[in-house]
Amino acid sequence: MKKKSIKELGEFGLINHLTSDIRCHKASTVYGIGDDCAIFNHKNRDSLVTSDMLMEGIHFDLVYTPLKHLGYKAVVVNISDIYAMNGTPEQIVVSIALSSKFSLKAAEELYKGIKEACRIYDVDFVGGDTTSSMTGLAISVTALGSVEKGRAVRRNTADDKELICVSGDLGASYLGLQLLKREKKIFMKDPKIQPELDKYPYLIERQLKPEARKDIIQQLQEKDILPTSMIDLSDGLSSDLLHIATQSNLGCKLFEDKLPIAMETQQAAEEFRLDPGIPALNGGEDYELLFTIAQKDHEKIQQIAGISIIGHMSPEKEKYVLVARNGKEIPLEAQGWNALNRSGESR
């Protein structure tokens, strides 16, 4: 049977086609897709809400972004914000604007990625909007989560002398993006040349299909560690740490030699003639968790694999300092993505 096109299906037909297999599993979802609103109830817990919009040409380039990965990533970056509050993601609502060049197959791929993320992170897809776009693709995801009352972890609640911790490793996603951009440029010049991406599978995956650190939140809970402040790394370590510091009215001291950097990141940085510390500090989209803990939790935190202690908070007047490998103290600046020539970008 020949598949209908988006135009033949019409708006309601398209939404039906893309969402008819969606089922809700969470106890907190009362009613999912199909009415003016979805209904949910987080019982005795506080509710969390966050929203992020991804725009074609700004946040992704369809030349090298598989649509399934894009759908997955659009969900993950929102869920990451729920974890960054020490919450549990529960529901998502997704609005998508498609240009007429989109095929039904393409829309299906995008939804496949969204549904896959829902399955992996145990989240219900409860509603949204599918509409047209005159130009590029736009995806707006709103994630809802819950957290035990009084256990939400904010970014403005760090205290002096607390330890600064980060999960995973830094800068990989940024270098993945640089590789994809480089291969695109080569491909544009000569489409017969096959892109060379096999050398850095980890970097490419970090950029195209990042994961949110559900595992870290679970382990912190198991070890009974409540971070004193937390944020997820979307803009880059220096920029995001400065959110914690300025909003907590504190200074901070980071040690360059403590920054966790993966082998592939080191190698690719060399290839791009970059000091690996630069993407580690300023590359965005790592979606790792950056948090502070009380000194009393020092021993406990070392029992969790994949968490690095990279510095400590300090009195406000001591400001934001990076201690370089040679022992020199350099002022830490919130450069984020803009400094890394994705100017005009905002996230």
Add this chain to the structure above:
Amino acid sequence: MKKKSIKELGEFGLINHLTSDIRCHKASTVYGIGDDCAIFNHKNRDSLVTSDMLMEGIHFDLVYTPLKHLGYKAVVVNISDIYAMNGTPEQIVVSIALSSKFSLKAAEELYKGIKEACRIYDVDFVGGDTTSSMTGLAISVTALGSVEKGRAVRRNTADDKELICVSGDLGASYLGLQLLKREKKIFMKDPKIQPELDKYPYLIERQLKPEARKDIIQQLQEKDILPTSMIDLSDGLSSDLLHIATQSNLGCKLFEDKLPIAMETQQAAEEFRLDPGIPALNGGEDYELLFTIAQKDHEKIQQIAGISIIGHMSPEKEKYVLVARNGKEIPLEAQGWNALNRSGESR
């Protein structure tokens, strides 16, 4: 003091500039703008969530849409969905993608409208995302609301013989749009000709700055009437009524002479050589409430001004019927906007 441009402000500066005066007032808002997520708690009530995305060139034309009205409308269309579930709006989250042609003044106007809608409808603005767009303006609003447990009114719960009611009047917004489009065409040909819109202030306002029917929900509650099903009119009466009928596994019978049509709508329809019944049935964006009630509530509903009883539900096999003014029965079709030459539009 000269105002900075969006570029000079940067992303964080822009968000700060636009949101620094936002305060939360609702008891259900625990923490508003400024962290990875907002925190809310709807206590013992069920929560509602809905999301709508407005895209430039599809849902609005900046040639004749004041940005303040656009911001207002983007909020209202979402809040209308909360009322359509018999809920109370509580919080909104707003994501906006701006192209570089946008001035700071323009962004401020847009936010002014959003904040104004929050004030009028007593809703807290708790978060969102401001980002760049390569092309047009995109606005995605997610509204959160609450409803007493078990009192949410869905669209698939109508019963046979129940009365079909609608608030306000129909078709005005569609004709307002036709007027704006006509004047744009004239203006494009000769910019010296002033647009003639004074004749139809009501129609223009219905299109550019619609309101959600908070008052109707309040009055239904005061009269102790719980609609048996409800939806808000975004796609057009026939299309939206068919959602109720098909999802409730029922037929329905509408009476053309009962359709509430404003005087200006009648006049403008004549000017466009349209039967006023056409925009009343198929024009969208009225944001009125369409609902069914039990026959026992017949007398009570007549005590609420501005509600029209326009038909009744019928057994499924009798299908969807419009009784025309001449007594003839015509099949009712869900034409919605597509039939009214906004093809490609989806809402």
